[in-house]
Amino acid sequence: MYRTLAKLNKIVLPSMTKRRLDLAKAKKWQLALIGYRAFVTKKALG
Incomplete structure (x- = not known):
């Protein structure tokens, strides 16, 4: 599941x-996006 999500x-x-x-x-949303992508x-x- 996470591999597909990472590709997407x-x-x-x-x-x-x-x-x-x-x-x-x-900005806060940029940091949140970076954190989300790192987690996935x-x-x-x-």
């Missing part, structure tokens, strides 16, 4: 690293 996230959600986002200046990726790999 990669297609649908924007990549913050490609935008050169500074974590110190990130960790579950997909584990």
Whole structure:
């Protein structure tokens, strides 16, 4: 389930690293998105 969700996230959600986002200046929704993507990726790999 998490692998499918991770693939879907990669297609649908924007990549913050490609935008050169500074974590110190990130908005709350951007930090939440980064945390969500990290959680799903960790579950997909584990």
